[in-house]
Amino acid sequence: MTQKPPAAKLMIQGTSSSVGKSVLAAAFCRIFYQEGYRVSPFKAQNMALNSFVTAAGGEMGRAQVVQAQAAGIEPDVRMNPILLKPSGPTGSQVVIMGVSQGNVTALRYHGEYQRMTWPYAQEALHGLLNDYEIVVIEGAGSPAEVNLKSNDIVNMRVAMEANSPVLLVADIDRGGALASVVGTLELLEPEERALIKGIIFNKFRGEIALLQPALDFIEERTGIPVVGVVPYFKIRIPDEDSVAINEAVEKPFVSTADQLDIAVIRLPYISNFTDFDALQDEPDVSVRYVTELDNLGNPDLVIIPGSKNTLADLRFIHESGLGAQVYKFWKEDVPIIGICGGYQIMGRLVKDPLHTESDLEEVSGLGILPMVTEFYPQKHTVQSKGTILSTQSFFQACLGEPVEGYEIHMGRSMPDEGHQPLFELTSNGVSYPDGLQAGNAYGTYLHGIFDNDSLRMSLLNWLWQRKDRVRPCTATQSQAALRESAFNELADLVRKSVDLERIRVIMGLSSHVGLRTSADVQKTIERIDLVEG
Template structure:
């Protein structure tokens, strides 16, 4: 049986995902066979495993930090909000339907507990250490009866709990004391330590507060983690997207991503943002697109409603005017569907609308169907015509997550040719490039994670702007590995890891 440890927070976005990633890396560095686990996740940023299952992006980063191939057992339940307090419920990588918050929490969640238990048991059998991430706060008393992600899982594992507070947002001491006060006595006993996260300043000035906290709660403060900027690690929720929007980075190339209300898989653009010559900015409601070098329409969990958002907020006219004046645009997944002439949803899989007129930049229509396409893919590009780069390359990788099927009304130039889908050999076109080379759409999430292709696009943009091409191909995976090591080093230096190991061993009877 594996040993287990669980990270819970006093609220959402206190750093549970990142600290889980750090512990996965630390335990791996220490020679442990370690795996992440989060029983239930709510996120629009998802990923497709090798066998076609869909899971939360944060557990993918945690798996990478642990040196593992991601599997749905690491995140058996995924909730993808669709709007109007409703989510698509995904269990073991496959959608089981759309449910309202009331339907899920009062009726369905506990039925998924059996699947969660089976996954946890499998991980216990296969690994030395399980690092478990909670969700939100364990003190949300209105949700506790049907909880399958916080204290019920800590008891099931069983796992000692480390409670994380975000000091950067203020009120950290009160949030810790208040959370512990709202827990039941047996739950409070499971909390074995406190972590203060995102600290800025002189730690000596914080010491009286830490002493107070330990005296008041009877729990040791295991560490104070400094605020870390530009971690370079994938995140999955809209709050982390707000952090990206606040970046002060500038670059010679300006890439504008339209911040759709139901934006999904915004990690598609992290590799672009990490290039030294690129500024990626997210255009929020009320902001103008400006005059970027490239516009990106990202993925969307609700393509039809996000299309209406573009139309009603004036972005459709602004975007089309920019394209006509020579600004290139890329649409990925839902963004690709928006580029066509029409999006049809006859079975109302995404919304109550039967159809919505598209942007008309590609001569296609998209029809939504009930079953979801989820595949890891490999693809080739043969004289790829976007921006006139005539790029040719093999072994491009990405993944598909979509319910729409796109049909073309006239002959078109495909963007890519998919050669492998979920391990099966295929020959099928993906996406399209307009005749003038200014508009490209693709279903391939992660296309810009392909290093040589990304640099070919960026250098084409540089040439269009009168700049010399850089020709420098960054290694995205090496950059990620360095980021995991950097994170692990900082957390190891900031936490009492000897005490963490002692807590794990004592709770697991070792």
């Protein structure tokens, strides 16, 4: 029996957070997938409020879900065995191998709790190394955080466990990139520094010839080759955390004749804001995030998003005055949509008697939807499919059509009797109602609701009709097609921006599973394009 050759590895670490590690890891996953390899992403520990539910019901970080999609495989909790979901200023909910373990303070986690999670990361890593030909590993923050290194389970400890070569990524757009590279290398231990096999400068704007002296300096100073300079780009790949939406906060809407104004309430503990990517992809839609009453304006639609701390966010929405204005909008027939935590916020009352999410025990809701929500220790994490039941407003155009998404919530909402649900959902063979409406207010637990193309088109057409207008664009691509196109565009950009042959040598690919021929690569890309089309 022929023994399977060991998997090739490539780890992407950064000089700091938000240098582009997640997106570059996704790019390499797509590149190797295009070349015919069986490739998987891996990140030992993620801290993010954007999460996803796998087909098996496990919860994991959204970044590794995106990377799995880029690799053409189904998400697996082994790709992100530890997920931290911040629930307060000093604590996070800890999810291990897809299952919530409750809230833990940062001080406790960075002590014995983090040491306890390392075996899970080890097992997941080696499982993927056994099952795939290539594993693309992502680090977190910087490997040179000296106050955190003793309990590190995501950066150099993983690289050494996997014996993986590391590419160090710096964001050259923010300035200080040369110093950050040199400083990071200086703070690493000799055995850690030996694993850094290449440097990538990301988000470059300008003429590469003007940068060349800096690249020569870095190579001479560190002895490590610069294997790529990736230009600044705007290819829509879902973001891992809230850094991206911070740029959109409080940007006033500039009214145009060809765009709808959709205002998303930017809750302090906003989660799963990737729910709105599908809306942002539409050319006739402007999605903006609002934290202050003065900036709310007169939107065509208000969305209250998911939350990792619903009671704290509900208190914020009351104290900011946004809650009263949203209620006023509802009375004036302005459409309101709440998703998950936003759905709970729209009810009469939210109760957390066991302090599952918060120190608060109960907070009055906005009183828009006729229901009460109570939190329980057991988290409900499922992928759901179902049909549309509602006959009201924009649902009329897609009545009876399929709908799908995923649920992540610890609250259970009990509507008053006599109210028809929006959807009939099925998960694990069990059917149940979901969602509620009152006037032009709608709430659901279903994340990814706007990824359903028919429902999204019905909603946008209806919003234009309310303005006595026909929608200015007749058709848009499906979310699946847009996602595939973005992955291929990203892969093409990174291929042109890095020394891929040198990276393959660094990974030892030629001695592992053999390089695919250029003809094989082209056939694979054509196959992907055919599926996409």
